[in-house]
Amino acid sequence: MTDKKRDTPLLDELETGPWPSFVKELKKSADNPMTGDLLGLLERSYEEKIGHWKHGGLVGVMGYGGGVIGRYNDLPEEFPHCAQFHTLRVNQPAGWFYTSDVLRKLCDIWEKHGSGVTNMHGSTGDLVLLGCPTEALEPVFAELTELGFDLGGSGSDVRTPSCCCGESRCEWACYDTMAATHEITNEFQDELHRPAFPYKFKFKMSGCPNDCVASIARSDMSIIGTWRDDIKIDQEKVRQYVASGEVDMRRDVTSRCPTRCMRWDGTTLSIDNSNCVKCMHCINVLHLALSPGDDRGAMILIGAKAPIIGGALLASVLVPFLKMEPPYDDIKELAEAIWDVWGEHGNNRERVGEFIQRVGLGNFLEQIGLDPVPEMVIQPRTNPYIFFESDEEEE
Amino acid sequence: MTDKKRDTPLLDELETGPWPSFVKELKKSADNPMTGDLLGLLERSYEEKIGHWKHGGLVGVMGYGGGVIGRYNDLPEEFPHCAQFHTLRVNQPAGWFYTSDVLRKLCDIWEKHGSGVTNMHGSTGDLVLLGCPTEALEPVFAELTELGFDLGGSGSDVRTPSCCCGESRCEWACYDTMAATHEITNEFQDELHRPAFPYKFKFKMSGCPNDCVASIARSDMSIIGTWRDDIKIDQEKVRQYVASGEVDMRRDVTSRCPTRCMRWDGTTLSIDNSNCVKCMHCINVLHLALSPGDDRGAMILIGAKAPIIGGALLASVLVPFLKMEPPYDDIKELAEAIWDVWGEHGNNRERVGEFIQRVGLGNFLEQIGLDPVPEMVIQPRTNPYIFFESDEEEE
Amino acid sequence: MSQNIPQRKTDIGPPDYKQFLPPVIKKNYGQWAYHENPKPGVLMHVAKSGDRLYSVRAATPRLVSIETIRLFADIADEFTGGYLRWTSRNNVEFLLTDETKIDPLIERLHKEGYPVGGTGPAITNIVHTQGWIHCHSAASDASGVVKSVMDELYEYFVAMKLPAKLRIAYACCLNMCGAVHCSDIAILGIHRRAPQIDHTQVRSVCEVPSTVAACPTGAVRPTTVNGHESVEVIEEQCMFCANCYTVCPAMKLNDPEQDGLSIWVGGKVSNARSEPKFSKLAIPYIPNNPPRWPEAVNAVKNIVEVYAAGARKYERMGEWIERIGWPKFFELTGIEFTKYHIDDFTHAGESYKRSAHLRQVKE
Amino acid sequence: MSQNIPQRKTDIGPPDYKQFLPPVIKKNYGQWAYHENPKPGVLMHVAKSGDRLYSVRAATPRLVSIETIRLFADIADEFTGGYLRWTSRNNVEFLLTDETKIDPLIERLHKEGYPVGGTGPAITNIVHTQGWIHCHSAASDASGVVKSVMDELYEYFVAMKLPAKLRIAYACCLNMCGAVHCSDIAILGIHRRAPQIDHTQVRSVCEVPSTVAACPTGAVRPTTVNGHESVEVIEEQCMFCANCYTVCPAMKLNDPEQDGLSIWVGGKVSNARSEPKFSKLAIPYIPNNPPRWPEAVNAVKNIVEVYAAGARKYERMGEWIERIGWPKFFELTGIEFTKYHIDDFTHAGESYKRSAHLRQVKE
Numbered sequence A, B: 001m002t003d004k005k006r007d008t009p010l011l012d013e014l015e016t017g018p019w020p021s022f023v024k025e026l027k028k029s030a031d032n033p034m035t036g037d038l039l040g041l042l043e044r045s046y047e048e049k050i051g052h053w054k055h056g057g058l059v060g061v062m063g064y065g066g067g068v069i070g071r072y073n074d075l076p077e078e079f080p081h082c083a084q085f086h087t088l089r090v091n092q093p094a095g096w097f098y099t100s101d102v103l104r105k106l107c108d109i110w111e112k113h114g115s116g117v118t119n120m121h122g123s124t125g126d127l128v129l130l131g132c133p134t135e136a137l138e139p140v141f142a143e144l145t146e147l148g149f150d151l152g153g154s155g156s157d158v159r160t161p162s163c164c165c166g167e168s169r170c171e172w173a174c175y176d177t178m179a180a181t182h183e184i185t186n187e188f189q190d191e192l193h194r195p196a197f198p199y200k201f202k203f204k205m206s207g208c209p210n211d212c213v214a215s216i217a218r219s220d221m222s223i224i225g226t227w228r229d230d231i232k233i234d235q236e237k238v239r240q241y242v243a244s245g246e247v248d249m250r251r252d253v254t255s256r257c258p259t260r261c262m263r264w265d266g267t268t269l270s271i272d273n274s275n276c277v278k279c280m281h282c283i284n285v286l287h288l289a290l291s292p293g294d295d296r297g298a299m300i301l302i303g304a305k306a307p308i309i310g311g312a313l314l315a316s317v318l319v320p321f322l323k324m325e326p327p328y329d330d331i332k333e334l335a336e337a338i339w340d341v342w343g344e345h346g347n348n349r350e351r352v353g354e355f356i357q358r359v360g361l362g363n364f365l366e367q368i369g370l371d372p373v374p375e376m377v378i379q380p381r382t383n384p385y386i387f388f389e390s391d392e393e394e395e
Numbered sequence C, D: 001m002s003q004n005i006p007q008r009k010t011d012i013g014p015p016d017y018k019q020f021l022p023p024v025i026k027k028n029y030g031q032w033a034y035h036e037n038p039k040p041g042v043l044m045h046v047a048k049s050g051d052r053l054y055s056v057r058a059a060t061p062r063l064v065s066i067e068t069i070r071l072f073a074d075i076a077d078e079f080t081g082g083y084l085r086w087t088s089r090n091n092v093e094f095l096l097t098d099e100t101k102i103d104p105l106i107e108r109l110h111k112e113g114y115p116v117g118g119t120g121p122a123i124t125n126i127v128h129t130q131g132w133i134h135c136h137s138a139a140s141d142a143s144g145v146v147k148s149v150m151d152e153l154y155e156y157f158v159a160m161k162l163p164a165k166l167r168i169a170y171a172c173c174l175n176m177c178g179a180v181h182c183s184d185i186a187i188l189g190i191h192r193r194a195p196q197i198d199h200t201q202v203r204s205v206c207e208v209p210s211t212v213a214a215c216p217t218g219a220v221r222p223t224t225v226n227g228h229e230s231v232e233v234i235e236e237q238c239m240f241c242a243n244c245y246t247v248c249p250a251m252k253l254n255d256p257e258q259d260g261l262s263i264w265v266g267g268k269v270s271n272a273r274s275e276p277k278f279s280k281l282a283i284p285y286i287p288n289n290p291p292r293w294p295e296a297v298n299a300v301k302n303i304v305e306v307y308a309a310g311a312r313k314y315e316r317m318g319e320w321i322e323r324i325g326w327p328k329f330f331e332l333t334g335i336e337f338t339k340y341h342i343d344d345f346t347h348a349g350e351s352y353k354r355s356a357h358l359r360q361v362k363e
């Protein structure tokens, strides 16, 4: 039967072709009986065009409510070695930097207790250890913490924050994304490990509006670097771009500026910075000549999420500009103020973005103690349905 | 008491100033006791900062369900002459054209039976006779029809259609708005006079996308002239505009084109007509040089309305292009198909625009027998909540 | 049934417009070549045949006495051979072919108190509604506010000195009979107190289920008062739309101290350049202050002046604001931004700023 | 409670990233001057100090064996002194300072089957999810579809020949764990059959009220089956979102014949030029056809090629489509526009075309 299970003609087709093959990866670990069975089970799915995993399962490590996704297959008799096939979400180091040394140690732990299969990384950012039997959860966890790693989030808690590589490498970073991520992750260990919110809450930090961790689309609190002074221009280098023929200033730059606030007169580039919306495009294109201003910081946006259930949301502006200084108390306090309000009044499985839509951004601001500013909206309301408050009326 | 009523110190302040004064107008007719009382009642409102009219009232002319708005004041003892102060909505001639002769005859009728006060015109377009006692409704109506006038709509019926002056005067008219309005108004006399819909239904016709009757904002069926070939350019006249210094081609024209599909090279204006969205701007500015193409017709948009109750709606594209030829059967059939569906499935007080939102434009199209085309939407859906139909599934 | 009713026809429809058209229009119908706007209030339309039609546009207060209509008829007889029309914004237009009569006509109209203007980049007549003159629903007067505002903006009617057309609309309640939802500037009468229920009247004139159904926020609930079916209103859920009042006269919202005006900006109807836009809230509340509503007049004037000073040629109010950004609009006009400006109705989330595109943020 | 559990710490948080940074980064942290992209997959970051960091980016299938991680560790030791990182899109980056090692490193990676590329105007790795490998909710596999698509689009990974970056995402169900809602091209697993209810299981593992509440369309209703509390589904009201299944495992939607893929286009995340955009529906349904999903692969390839041929430099998919208009997109790609493309969810009306701005309409 083992043989028959290992017969994977459909999956084998996915070993060919130039793109790296996940089937090859599985086969690299297929001596591990868990992964051997996984291959067989997956082949079955390919034959039948249906998955063979059962819904959830309450497993985890002691004292934590999150970090492990329980999973059982629905053919445990045929594929007993992956009958329990949980995942551990291991909180990655900020920016996903590793040394060969630490990776090897991680591999050793995972070889000893698990399937040998990983996701580098999960969509939220965790280092995902894919396929762990229930009884191995605690030993893996113990060895991980011994090595200096901890679990990430799952369930209705703070989810593992992630960030772009920021100042580690990128000249556009307007704040230190990795430091902020590390600090915030450590500050909120309890919220991360012990689900107590109405639903999940994700942080993502990008160093500039290019948003290389997709924070505006995928995090409940999105922290995007920006600046509030003028773009720095090295006119000589601008002229070099033009002279070399590499850039056509009108076609590539000025006409693509969303507010058309740039002028190129053939020798000098001028920017009406009061109308620049810091989109990054001109800087991206003329990267040797232009750079963000010196008065750098970040904006905080709130409430992005996938479509379930009211439809997907992009995050919206909550704080237009904030200086980002360790230990980032402003952000910590803001997050806590939000959790207080949302924690108390949010419905079960209601993301903070949906909650704000339900109670109204105006009311939400009042509750968390922020003043409304026009930067928070595309435009003021168009409908006349204003809930005037009676204290106002008394004035 | 008559004297005291006529004492209108607050209103008198509105007789001063350069703008024509409605108070002067009221006073011109104030020998009419109805209008005399109206002045007194209005002064009272100015003193008290509150209106003195009561809600509705079922009055009308025999055989009609619409055309009259019943109105009674709430101080009938003090102001008995305007205790009954109904309005008659008289269907204006298309384009609001009159001769002195017919106006005088209208005035005579209104002098004889009513307050002598009018609205030239109401917001929907009717010639509004403001202030008619109940017993005068039938005589006024009889004399009006004798003169060739009929009542307009009110209540849940077709409302008085209106149109811009179109081909009577305007070189941009892409179809004969006045002829179409007249034809459609006459075709739907029954629907106009005898409310049988879920709610009101307004037609407005504009000859071009400048939309001088605000049809896209204010009518359930908006018929806006447009063309589908190329804009006609008289290059010589374009050059004259530039030479005279009257127009700066970049500042005033090409950079204001919404799709930036125009190029001015200093001597010739070229338009990428495949990307022109027929916004009219360049034609408006260079009106001596440019004009709409020759292949003219109209687009039909559906569902505009004021905010009550789901929020205001602008009309949305239903038929991207239609040749407009008398007797406009396409439009009549389309309207009837819509009324069938909305009439059967619409809720009470649900405008057709709200109905479409409730049932979904896709379903609505299916029911009225139109094919979906991408011109109907800004963009395809962004949420994945597709109601797949099971016949499809069977395929 | 038919007692006392004179002989009458029905369903004859409106009179045929053709009989009212001046000969020059009949002849050149659909054959116009171009037009010019030689001076404020005067349009010249030139036909392919070479014929010319002049339209002289004069303001009216819309609410006009038959005496005034007769005056217009007399003026038409004198200058145009009896031909005139009204516009979609309640101006009257005298239609003539004799160029020499234009100036005398203008003079005459001015003398009678009906100024000529409103064409081109100007402020034309305010589209408005009934107000205290005729409607039960009005949160303020219409004609009085319009008169007060236009007295102050008169100079923009008789000259063509704005960057673009500027359309003002007025409506006395949220039904918005006056195009308020898509205007450069809109003035809107609003209530701010939940309906006061007359339970006796409910019993006699209202249907409880339809009254309950009318409320978009579910604030109206069925209840029993003194043993009779009636309704109650959860006040915190009421946003004063008056839809319940429309279906049930026993739910009055009018209130001398709470009613007032709100100001909206940046809407448009035309498709020129940008797509049609809704008006957006500028000022949530200004108290009713008849007979001249000075606070509202000043607020409107301020917005017009800031716009006139800042917008580029051909830029409508909304286009200008979008170019400079809403934060700048609030800064330049000195209007305070409050939580009321933030939408909280059905599609509220669609108005939240969901991008990092922000202009320079003040320290 | 604590039987068999080895000594362990808790709440220590992630390891400090600083210990994993190569010296050149530690030294120049926050002091970078500029970067260049000398060839596909290679970035050069130059510090103000003059120091240079090279990052060599290789594709991975994301699902990797520890054998592969060890291989990467070995390669890192050989070329970078042991330093490497992963990117936000599951590529691995080797971080080195010795320019001469770049080409040998690339060669080595290619030899091992991990091609170098994905930088600049290219297609980089597909962000994706678990699929049949691990998730109960999956309407299709993830890794298999991704592999099939990337085999076909490989040339766009190893070269920089597109007008702009092109981001593809994949998610196996509407939960969209894979950034699908804001991608240039997104592939999304979908169900098309209402949940089949296992009433016995409902009884044992589901809460009826929360299951009913989970359904956004109200399709799930409480009912009684064989004397026990259970739920029923009004099939016409179901749009297959699986939210009921998430809260109640007894509501299976998976179905071999009805499940499949849908294709979405024109989303983006960055704020560069245009604001972030959602992806929009291009193709409502493509049947599941493992192991290589040829129909889906071809559909994606077609869209990429039409885009590559038509877009201007720096124009992302959505920006290109908005420039040419959606009607043209459907025409050029040959994709059929159906009623399914027209939104009918909460904010549907906001997607209707509410202006007269239309491009040339075909006869």
Ligand code: SRM
Binding pocket: A056, A069, A071, A087, A089, A119, A121, A122, A123, A124, A125, A126, A127, A128, A152, A160, A202, A217, A218, A219, A304, A305, A306, A307, A308, A309, A351, D128, D129, D130, D134, D135, D136, D137, D175, D176, D177, D178, D179, D246
């Ligand atoms: C593992 C992972 C996908 C992957 O292959 O990478 C994942 C897997 C699951 N997600 Fe997710 N989500 C993962 C990132 C995301 C993301 C992306 C992100 O975080 O940037 C999203 C979209 C962003 C967002 O949060 O809105 C996402 C949106 C969801 C949702 C929809 C939530 C919503 O509010 O719309 C659900 C449903 C739920 O929470 O009940 C969900 C639920 C799930 C569950 C737990 C299924 C369930 O219903 O119980 C999946 C477990 C799969 C498994 O068998 O392991 N997952 N999920 C990702 C986490 C790995 C990691 O920790 O790094």
Ligand code: SRM
Binding pocket: B056, B069, B071, B087, B089, B119, B121, B122, B123, B124, B125, B126, B127, B128, B152, B160, B200, B202, B217, B218, B219, B304, B305, B306, B307, B308, B309, B351, C128, C129, C130, C134, C135, C136, C137, C175, C176, C177, C178, C179, C246
């Ligand atoms: C007379 C007029 C205002 C004016 O001073 O010009 C008017 C007056 C009334 N309108 Fe209106 N509407 C008038 C044009 C409009 C327009 C503008 C238009 O037609 O272009 C609108 C906005 C466009 C639209 O239809 O959405 C308009 C939107 C409403 C509404 C809100 C309808 C909605 O679906 O949102 C109501 C409330 C209702 O129907 O119950 C309403 C209701 C009313 C009522 C009947 C009040 C009521 O609740 O019973 C008003 C009677 C006033 C009176 O005492 O005479 N009126 N009404 C206009 C009709 C004159 C004419 O026939 O020419």
Ligand code: SRM
Binding pocket: B095, B163, B164, B165, B166, B169, B170, B171, B172, B210, B211, B212, B213, B214, B284, B285, C035, C037, C043, C086, C087, C088, C089, C090, C091, C118, C119, C120, C121, C124, C125, C127, C164, C165, C167, C179, C182, C183, C184, C267, C268, C269, C270, C271, C272, C316
């Ligand atoms: C007479 C009238 C039509 C009618 O049948 O009654 C009319 C007549 C003309 N309109 Fe209009 N428009 C008339 C109401 C409108 C409206 C409706 C409204 O205001 O409620 C609009 C839409 C307004 C909006 O967008 O909010 C309108 C938007 C335009 C535009 C576009 C302006 C823009 O840039 O957005 C033009 C083109 C232009 O001005 O260059 C235009 C152009 C014209 C022209 C030049 C057309 C022509 O060649 O005859 C006419 C003289 C314009 C002028 O007054 O400067 N007409 N025009 C209406 C006069 C109203 C009045 O008394 O002031």
Ligand code: SRM
Binding pocket: A095, A163, A164, A165, A166, A169, A170, A171, A172, A210, A211, A212, A213, A214, A284, A285, D035, D037, D043, D086, D087, D088, D089, D090, D091, D118, D119, D120, D121, D124, D125, D127, D164, D165, D167, D179, D182, D183, D184, D267, D268, D269, D270, D271, D272, D314, D316
């Ligand atoms: C390494 C990485 C960040 C990280 O910490 O992991 C990264 C790194 C850089 N990004 Fe990014 N971006 C990375 C994910 C993203 C994402 C997120 C995503 O795709 O999920 C985005 C948003 C994508 C979107 O809009 O959908 C992103 C949008 C950009 C942009 C804006 C592109 C645009 O025109 O819209 C730039 C600017 C540019 O390319 O000129 C940029 C520029 C850059 C620069 C040039 C910044 C720098 O100076 O270092 C880096 C090399 C770019 C390259 O690959 O061509 N990066 N970048 C991510 C590499 C992913 C990969 O393996 O391919």
Ligand code: SF4
Binding pocket: A164, A165, A166, A167, A170, A171, A172, A173, A174, A206, A207, A208, A209, A210, A211, A212, A213
């Ligand atoms: S988001 Fe900005 S700072 Fe961060 S890596 Fe991308 S370009 Fe650099």
Ligand code: SF4
Binding pocket: A256, A257, A258, A259, A260, A261, A262, A271, A275, A276, A277, A278, A279, A280, A281, A282, A283, D273
């Ligand atoms: S950053 Fe964007 S908005 Fe600012 S000047 Fe450059 S292109 Fe324009």
Ligand code: SF4
Binding pocket: B164, B165, B166, B167, B170, B171, B172, B173, B174, B206, B207, B208, B209, B210, B211, B212, B213
């Ligand atoms: S809508 Fe067009 S055709 Fe009609 S009057 Fe206005 S500009 Fe002329």
Ligand code: SF4
Binding pocket: B256, B257, B258, B259, B260, B261, B262, B271, B275, B276, B277, B278, B279, B280, B281, B282, B283, C273
């Ligand atoms: S009509 Fe409008 S879209 Fe067409 S070319 Fe002229 S300005 Fe551009």
Ligand code: SF4
Binding pocket: C129, C130, C131, C135, C136, C137, C138, C139, C171, C172, C173, C174, C175, C176, C177, C178
């Ligand atoms: S806006 Fe309101 S108050 Fe004014 S006329 Fe219309 S319904 Fe009456």
Ligand code: SF4
Binding pocket: C194, C195, C214, C215, C216, C217, C218, C219, C220, C233, C237, C238, C239, C240, C241, C242, C243, C244, C245, C253
């Ligand atoms: S005024 Fe509007 S919100 Fe208030 S109770 Fe009446 S219907 Fe409801």
Ligand code: SF4
Binding pocket: D129, D130, D131, D135, D136, D137, D138, D139, D171, D172, D173, D174, D175, D176, D177, D178
């Ligand atoms: S997208 Fe759906 S099926 Fe795929 S991993 Fe996420 S929850 Fe599971």
Ligand code: SF4
Binding pocket: D194, D195, D214, D215, D216, D217, D218, D219, D220, D233, D237, D238, D239, D240, D241, D242, D243, D244, D245, D253
């Ligand atoms: S799949 Fe979604 S729409 Fe269908 S019954 Fe379940 S929750 Fe409701």
